[in-house]
Amino acid sequence: MIAEQKKLAITGAEAAAHAMRQINPDVVAAYPITPQTPIVEKFAQYVADGVVDTEMIPVESEHSAMSAIVGAAAAGARAMTATSANGLALMHEIVYIAASSRLPIVMPVVNRALSGPINIHCDHSDTMAERDSGWVQLFAENSQEVYDLIFIALKLAENENVRLPVMVNQDGFIISHGTEIVEILPDEEIKKFIGEQKMMYSLLDTKNPVTYGPLDLYDYYFEHKRQQVEAMDNVRKVFPEIAKEYEEISGRKYSFVESYKADDAEYVMVALGSTNGTIKYVVDKMRQEGKKVGLLKITMFRPFPKEEIQYYLNGKKGVVVLDRSMSFGAEAPLYAEIKSSLYEVAVRPQLGSYIYGLGGRDITPDMIRKAFDDAIEGNLVVDEQRYLGLRE
Amino acid sequence: MAELKGWKDIPIGGLITEPGSSKKFNTGGWRVMRPIYDRSKCIDCMMCWIVCPDMAIIQEDGIMKAIDYDYCKGCGICASVCPKNAIEMKPETEFQE
Numbered sequence A: 001m002i003a004e005q006k007k008l009a010i011t012g013a014e015a016a017a018h019a020m021r022q023i024n025p026d027v028v029a030a031y032p033i034t035p036q037t038p039i040v041e042k043f044a045q046y047v048a049d050g051v052v053d054t055e056m057i058p059v060e061s062e063h064s065a066m067s068a069i070v071g072a073a074a075a076g077a078r079a080m081t082a083t084s085a086n087g088l089a090l091m092h093e094i095v096y097i098a099a100s101s102r103l104p105i106v107m108p109v110v111n112r113a114l115s116g117p118i119n120i121h122c123d124h125s126d127t128m129a130e131r132d133s134g135w136v137q138l139f140a141e142n143s144q145e146v147y148d149l150i151f152i153a154l155k156l157a158e159n160e161n162v163r164l165p166v167m168v169n170q171d172g173f174i175i176s177h178g179t180e181i182v183e184i185l186p187d188e189e190i191k192k193f194i195g196e197q198k199m200m201y202s203l204l205d206t207k208n209p210v211t212y213g214p215l216d217l218y219d220y221y222f223e224h225k226r227q228q229v230e231a232m233d234n235v236r237k238v239f240p241e242i243a244k245e246y247e248e249i250s251g252r253k254y255s256f257v258e259s260y261k262a263d264d265a266e267y268v269m270v271a272l273g274s275t276n277g278t279i280k281y282v283v284d285k286m287r288q289e290g291k292k293v294g295l296l297k298i299t300m301f302r303p304f305p306k307e308e309i310q311y312y313l314n315g316k317k318g319v320v321v322l323d324r325s326m327s328f329g330a331e332a333p334l335y336a337e338i339k340s341s342l343y344e345v346a347v348r349p350q351l352g353s354y355i356y357g358l359g360g361r362d363i364t365p366d367m368i369r370k371a372f373d374d375a376i377e378g379n380l381v382v383d384e385q386r387y388l389g390l391r392e
Numbered sequence B: 001m002a003e004l005k006g007w008k009d010i011p012i013g014g015l016i017t018e019p020g021s022s023k024k025f026n027t028g029g030w031r032v033m034r035p036i037y038d039r040s041k042c043i044d045c046m047m048c049w050i051v052c053p054d055m056a057i058i059q060e061d062g063i064m065k066a067i068d069y070d071y072c073k074g075c076g077i078c079a080s081v082c083p084k085n086a087i088e089m090k091p092e093t094e095f096q097e
């Protein structure tokens, strides 16, 4: 049954803090960094007001934040942190350790361009640097999705066939500092949905002693990596079940990808994050003009939903992939995945790679329309990386 | 070395879920130099037993018995502390067939 929900006008950062409040984690360790700061600020207020029971650790760096969270999660605590850009980069070493130690940590990440030159605005270079770390990566389009995905992420992370950490990405400033209406579920509903954490391999369980992080050489390291692959495959099985359960209480549907008028479209754009909202607007405008365009929004980037991509994009005339980060000297991250996914489809579409929005550069409806027009005119070149909003 | 298991048969995350499992790891395979013990020179002072980092000195009631080559990794500390030079380090190659 869909629960009655309270509508609040809040930012994406506040939506993340609200979700954390309702999760009531045992431990939160965090270090402030723009544009993640309001999440931690708001959550620290909840701690100070006694609204949550969380032990808050104001650490001296992000490396320590992730380390403290790894320790807490290994002890069996529900442990969370949040970060952005260089903070995430400073965590990098422990980000891998969290995943390979199979710790169910949920971390909101507020996407911001990595230095240098120093920049505080949105792009996806921070999270893309962690794409091979073994974390599940979810991308929100707006504040509502930030709120919802954090609960889904928690349940996914703690699933015994998964036991992987999850990043819930939101675009810096665009989502994190933009006020929108967010529907908040009752605390009791969330409590029921997330349930009690099932203790697995807790360091505090003295009856079943366990060692975390031992030396793992050529005789077993390889096998442990293979297990991580399996856990990612299990995400594909478990995520739809959790999303369904969440839909029953919230009325909001989540899947690996969201098709927005892509089913009958001839030309489809693929993107991550908040830009999907702008693309939907452009799709509506162009549909009114009789142009058969659509959008495939990627909600889950890791594990990559290859089957869904193939299902939606097979046989399309043109596919435009938008990337908010680059891989210098190679194809952009999302484009590379889409292109590789389409290798096996029966009818391969024309493909185009478009980079946009680096360092917070605006992307306008006109730019999106321009990329769609390229596709409609048959002017997509598979090996050419193009740029939207870049001065020549 | 204990028989190696496949990825489906081991705990996740590199976790060790069984106490005392280091016993199953025969560090003797690392050895390049082998300590050779000469009972005739030994005075059972137990210095070697105290210093051996791998508990590879076998003793019974304070009497030095032997070296456990399953775990002795050949560091040579025993030989260097022995006041009677009762332990001599020899290259493993000398013992290969």
Ligand code: SF4
Binding pocket: B035, B051, B052, B053, B054, B055, B056, B057, B067, B071, B072, B073, B074, B075, B076, B077, B078, B079
């Ligand atoms: S060589 Fe090292 S490991 Fe071997 S018995 Fe002597 S002290 Fe122990």
Ligand code: SF4
Binding pocket: B041, B042, B043, B044, B045, B046, B047, B048, B049, B064, B078, B081, B082, B083, B084, B085, B086, B087
């Ligand atoms: S240190 Fe030398 S003398 Fe002393 S117990 Fe060992 S082998 Fe014997």
